[in-house]
Amino acid sequence: MITHFSSQCPGLHGPGSSTLVQEMSIACLVESHSTLEIPVMQRRYCWGSSMLDRFWADTVSVAIERGPQDVRGSHRVGKAVFREREDNKKTLLVVDGQQRITTSLLMCAAIRNELLTRVSLMPSMCEESKSVESWAHSNARDAIKRLGHLLFNAEFHDSYLPSGAILNQSRLIPSFLDRAPFFAAITNKNCDTPSAITSAMSLFRNKASTLSTRQLVAAASFADQVSIMAIYIQTENVNLSQVFQWLQESAISADKILYNPTPGMQFGNMDLIRNLTISHYVDRPSDELESIYRMHWLPLETLCKSQHSVFDDFLSLFLAAQKENETIRLANQKQEIPHTNADSASSSAQKASPGIIAPMPRLYGSRSKKSWKAAAPKKGIAESQQDGDIKLYTDFISWYQRKVFASSTIPRLNPVSVLDEMTAFAKTILDE
Numbered sequence: 001m002i003t004h005f006s007s008q009c010p011g012l013h014g015p016g017s018s019t020l021v022q023e024m025s026i027a028c029l030v031e032s033h034s035t036l037e038i039p040v041m042q043r044r045y046c047w048g049s050s051m052l053d054r055f056w057a058d059t060v061s062v063a064i065e066r067g068p069q070d071v072r073g074s075h076r077v078g079k080a081v082f083r084e085r086e087d088n089k090k091t092l093l094v095v096d097g098q099q100r101i102t103t104s105l106l107m108c109a110a111i112r113n114e115l116l117t118r119v120s121l122m123p124s125m126c127e128e129s130k131s132v133e134s135w136a137h138s139n140a141r142d143a144i145k146r147l148g149h150l151l152f153n154a155e156f157h158d159s160y161l162p163s164g165a166i167l168n169q170s171r172l173i174p175s176f177l178d179r180a181p182f183f184a185a186i187t188n189k190n191c192d193t194p195s196a197i198t199s200a201m202s203l204f205r206n207k208a209s210t211l212s213t214r215q216l217v218a219a220a221s222f223a224d225q226v227s228i229m230a231i232y233i234q235t236e237n238v239n240l241s242q243v244f245q246w247l248q249e250s251a252i253s254a255d256k257i258l259y260n261p262t263p264g265m266q267f268g269n270m271d272l273i274r275n276l277t278i279s280h281y282v283d284r285p286s287d288e289l290e291s292i293y294r295m296h297w298l299p300l301e302t303l304c305k306s307q308h309s310v311f312d313d314f315l316s317l318f319l320a321a322q323k324e325n326e327t328i329r330l331a332n333q334k335q336e337i338p339h340t341n342a343d344s345a346s347s348s349a350q351k352a353s354p355g356i357i358a359p360m361p362r363l364y365g366s367r368s369k370k371s372w373k374a375a376a377p378k379k380g381i382a383e384s385q386q387d388g389d390i391k392l393y394t395d396f397i398s399w400y401q402r403k404v405f406a407s408s409t410i411p412r413l414n415p416v417s418v419l420d421e422m423t424a425f426a427k428t429i430l431d432e
Contacts, residue, residue: 009246018234023076025221026104027150029230032172033092034153036101037085037286040176040293041278043271045102052203055103058105060111060207063222079229081247083240087285094242095233096247097173102182103200104223105151105172109186110204112147112221116188118213139212140213143220150223151186176293177306212402241279248272261292268308269315269393270301276400277415282370296416300423303430310430312392317427319395 008014030036058077069409080097094101119140174182174197184191185201211219221338233243248267274297281292304311403413413421 017123020232022230023227034090037173038094038098039174041274042175045178059226063225064218076227081231083233095395097378108147110208113188114208115144139217143217149371238280244279246274280415296419303426
């Protein structure tokens with residue numbers, strides 16, 4: 001059973017745990033493995049403009065001041081936690097730190113794209129600028145090649161668009177819903193889907209366009225000059241689900257607010273529950289994990305339109321329905337209502353297949369879709385979170401533990417069956 005809000009995490013702390021801590025440049029980290037993978041269930045990229053401005057100042061501005069030849073790698077920009085995939089040692093799972101790593105590669109792409117534009121315009125420069133052009137042309141091409149090597153696990157030289165499947169050639173595989181905007185950004189294409197990645201790329205593109213070619217060449221070396229504290233989990237048979245959950249919950253705790261507007265800390269119930277349920281399968285092969293995500297989580301998030309406020313309202317109603325059903329079930333047990341043949345058949349089927357969901361009227365009572373909507377709390381969930389209320393999440397944990405781990409008269413479900421049950425309920429109360 002997963003222990004929530006604990007002070008220590010099995011696999012990271014205590015007997016038998018083992019971690020390797022290394023300070024290295026962002027470039028060395030990226031080049032250490034063929035692929036850096038952000039598991040599909042992790043929350044989306046979420047840094048805003050204020051955090052992006054600070055990160056640019058801490059990295060690119062430092063590189064411009066030092067110059068491209070001063071590669072010290074001594075300016076640290078935080079830490080990140082990793083674990084090699086059991087089924088593929090060439091792939092490094094990003095357990096914590098996706099915001100810094102994604103931001104760094106978006107800056108690489110913005111600088112590279114601007115240098116490619118400058119190089120394409122250089123032959124048309126005036127005669128007097130030939131000496132400057134010669135230096136810039138040579139160094140810009142070297143910088144383009146270097147940045148391309150950090151973005152893709154093959155050589156692409158001057159081309160914006162790699163050949164073949166981008167998913168197999170990008171060094172970073174983002175969380176599922178961020179893939180389209182990220183791949184568009186690193187291949188210099190437009191993405192019609194609004195996202196934090198698209199906004200970040202637009203900001204960096206504007207910043208890069210204001211730099212001189214010499215400054216751009218210097219800026220291109222930022223990944224070699226800036227370091228990160230990399231923590232590698234080496235514990236054998238580590239429960240990555242526990243680690244993911246602990247890292248998230250350690251950022252909030254019972255006496256702190258769940259909703260935090262600080263960039264990089266925007267954890268919501270949707271993020272926490274996504275990780276809680278899907279991370280049980282994080283050790284499965286990537287394609288199997290993605291299939292589980294698509295089949296069992298994505299339908300629920302789609303129904304909630306990927307909006308935290310909609311998800312929180314749904315979750316509140318779902319837990320209220322579960323509480324009512326349990327109350328009715330216990331009352332029926334106390335009264336010892338005789339089972340009909342149909343009831344016995346249904347009970348036998350559930351025992352034989354614990355993941356089967358009971359018919360909607362039996363599971364959720366006789367309330368209609370309209371009456372469930374009317375039962376929504378007057379106080380908005382977002383407002384409750386800002387007041388420091390994490391009761392909704394802890395109530396879900398209590399119900400989830402009973403459903404998945406604890407022995408009870410209620411048929412136990414596996415995590416994806418829990419999601420299927422939630423999705424079935426969401427279809428009854430949310431507009432499709």
